[in-house]
Amino acid sequence: MTARERGAAVVEFVLVMVLLVPLVLGIAQVALVLHVRNTLAAAASEGARASSPLGASPADGETRARAMIRAALDDRYAGDVRSSWTSVDGLPGAVVEVRARVPALGLFGPSVPLTVRGHAVREVEP
Helix, strand or coil, X not given: CCHHHCCHHHHHHHHHHHHHHHHHHHHXXXXXXXXXXXXXXXXXXXXXXXXXXXXXXXXXXXXXXXXXXXXHCCHHHHCEEXXXXXXXXXXXXEEEEEEEEEECCCCCCCEEEEEEEEEEECCCCC
């Protein structure tokens, strides 16, 4: 190693890290957003299934969806959960809709709105 090459490893390390750190953080952020979206979608689907049996009401679906969200995520994601009766391909059904704001840049940065829905066919008396 000559005197001119001294310190070159530090400069190369910094140049690589300037590119690598934002890439890794971006991948982690996408993973966080996908985790929240998938968890909310699963909770909405489970809530719709909970409100579809005989004798169940839309409130049962909301309660189930909120419980699942609170078990997996923070309480702030369970704030806007709505459930109602609907028609699923011409059959009586239940729908649970969850609206939340998902952080788009870090855990405490700006957020984007996200809406997911879960549908289930209701049981009816023959």
